[in-house]
Amino acid sequence: MIKIFKKICKYDSIIFDLDNTLISLTKYDILVFKYLCHCLIKDTVDRNKIYKKLIKLRKQEILSKKRKFIFNKFFFNKDLNLAKKIYNTYFPPAFKINKINLMILKKLKNKNKNIYLVTNGHKIRQSMKIYNLKIKNFFNYIYILDGKIKKFKPSVLSVSSLKKKIKNQKTVMIGDNIIDEKFAKNLKVKYIKYITT
Numbered sequence: 001m002i003k004i005f006k007k008i009c010k011y012d013s014i015i016f017d018l019d020n021t022l023i024s025l026t027k028y029d030i031l032v033f034k035y036l037c038h039c040l041i042k043d044t045v046d047r048n049k050i051y052k053k054l055i056k057l058r059k060q061e062i063l064s065k066k067r068k069f070i071f072n073k074f075f076f077n078k079d080l081n082l083a084k085k086i087y088n089t090y091f092p093p094a095f096k097i098n099k100i101n102l103m104i105l106k107k108l109k110n111k112n113k114n115i116y117l118v119t120n121g122h123k124i125r126q127s128m129k130i131y132n133l134k135i136k137n138f139f140n141y142i143y144i145l146d147g148k149i150k151k152f153k154p155s156v157l158s159v160s161s162l163k164k165k166i167k168n169q170k171t172v173m174i175g176d177n178i179i180d181e182k183f184a185k186n187l188k189v190k191y192i193k194y195i196t197t
Contacts, residue, residue: 005104007192008174009111013166015189016139017153017175018119018126020062022101023133024196029058031092039086040079050074065179088125091132098196105138114169116162118143118183120152141165154182163187 008014019025033054041047057070071083108115117139119126126144130136143159145151150158166189173184176195184191 004192004194005107008104008172009108009113010170011113011172011190012169013114013116013171014108015116015118015162015166015171015173015184015187017173017180018117018129019121020176020196021174021180021194022105022117022135022196023095023097023129025062026059026197028092028095028129030055031095032087032090033058035090035092036083036086040075040083065177088122089128091128095132097133097135101196102135105135109138114165115139116141116143116165118145118153118159118162118173120145120147120179122146152179154179154186156183156186159187 016022033051037047037051041050054070057068061068061070071080075083115138121144123144123146130142143162145153145158156163171189173180173187173189173191174194175181175191176193181191
């Protein structure tokens with residue numbers, strides 16, 4: 001924590017990614033998929049099989065950076081719509097932000113740094129994570145890029161106000177993958193890779 005914090009606190013403005021950077025998306029998905037399978041699959045044996053397959057496919061999806069529509073392989077019609085709804089609106093109460101990452105946010109806030117969050121994803125799902133993890137107040141501004149109304153990273157077309165905010169400031173982007181790195185390049189800011197598993 002000290003090493004990454006020392007790197008970050010040299011900057012005036014810090015832009016964070018959410019999934020796999022500030023929080024573990026894998027741990028989040030494990031809890032959501034468990035609940036989802038419990039709601040939709042009555043048979044215990046089938047439930048466990050499908051749950052394990054969902055987790056495996058989700059890992060592949062994250063690694064490939066390409067949507068594989070994994071729910072379509074197991075759920076159909078009403079169940080498919082319900083699976084999507086659960087994934088986008090359910091927040092597992094047991095899920096917490098990593099203590100180290102929470103400490104980093106607190107320390108940056110105490111040093112009066114400008115902190116921004118830029119995350120790709122479904123607006124309701126990402127908003128629920130931010131709200132339930134009680135991290136909203138750490139950020140000067142939050143950008144949720146849904147890929148529809150607001151273009152996904154690495155595009156900077158939907159963050160024009162952020163570009164104005166960080167103008168003439170020493171700024172860094174903290175992210176976990178090539179998309180975040182390209183986003184930083186497009187914003188013309190430094191990039192630091194930081195992964196939370």
